[in-house]
Amino acid sequence: MWINGMAQTTLSASDRAVQFGDGCFTTAAVRHGTVQLLDAHLHRLQTGCARLQIPAADWQQLADEMRAAAAGQAQAVLKVILTPGPGGRGYSRAGCTTPTRILSLAPWPAHYAALQQQGARLITSDVRLARNPLLAGLKHLNRLEQVLIRQQVDSCGADEALVLDTAGTVVECCAANLFWRNGSTIFTPRLEQAGVDGIMRRYLMAQLAAQGQACQLTDGSREAVLNADEVVICNALMPVLPVRQIDDVRFHARTLYQQLLHSCTKMEAS
Structure with a gap:
């Protein structure tokens, strides 16, 4: 240090x-x-x-x-x-x-390699993020909400959490951003009221745009995510992981995951 x-x-x-x-x-x-x-x-x-x-x-x-x-x-x-x-x-x-x-x-963190193969299991966190547009998007040092979320994840033996804000809008995970896909349409939370605008999130959105594939910013609900064809989470270290399960809902497709993983491979090779 x-x-x-x-x-x-x-x-x-x-x-x-x-x-x-x-x-x-x-x-x-x-x-x-x-x-x-x-x-x-x-x-x-x-x-x-x-x-x-x-x-x-x-x-x-x-x-x-x-x-x-x-x-x-x-x-x-x-x-x-x-x-x-x-x-x-x-x-x-x-x-x-x-x-x-x-x-x-x-x-x-060596466990990410295993999760890339088996997929991550998420729970919906009981901890809701406070809405605060003044701080939304920033990675500031006030992380008590994330500490409490991680406590719940650890106690449940899950890998990550689906995190909503106090209005019930999907924001992010505990230490990751997320994308979900319905058919050929890709979504990610808007992050104007809460959450962290992650480095990998920004990178992947730019890669999708370069490929002519728009990513829609949305104030999505938990139900919208659970009804998706595929869910992927990301951060600068993972860098992307497929989600195999959220609560009792399972996901099997990996089309978007493979696409985003290829973009990350290009990043590492550059």
Whole structure:
């Protein structure tokens, strides 16, 4: 782990991340010593800092640090956190003069390989995401909803969760975005009220568009997903997984999964 460029694991207890969950982050795949979709991850952090009004980092320095962390790694997970830095007791950022950047490497999640073969089993989570268009789409540090969702997933022995918002609209999974297909029509949630606009979601939507295949943004219901011909989930690490079951409903088709997986293979080869 590196904090502000130094190899260390000690973070000030007064850092805004500790006190208020004030900050944003991204999680990137490292393969063959390279950060996959590095520019997209940097853009996510830039967007997060801009919308949260966090002072801009030295983006070239951060990019160099990310490349240095990835160098020599055959396969790993790189997480980058940006915060306004240490501050006072209250909510005000007054006096926050030294932003914090945290980079850490973690082992590759080997279970995704098995799930690509057998498919993921989802449950519908009882935890509903709060609607908040001010923060919708961002990968900010306030992740308590996801922590509670993951607790339920673990207690049920499932792989992931289908997550709705407080209005009953399908948003995402706990740590993934989702697509579903009816016939030749592909859908993904709109994410204007809640959820994370994932790096892989954006990449796959761009790939579909390049192939002349539109992806419809929708405020879909749980029933719409359960009635789909096929459901696929994605994030920067999976990168895509077929869904074999949601609650008691089973899915067998893998047409969209194979198409999206091929797009990811092209990404890794580039």
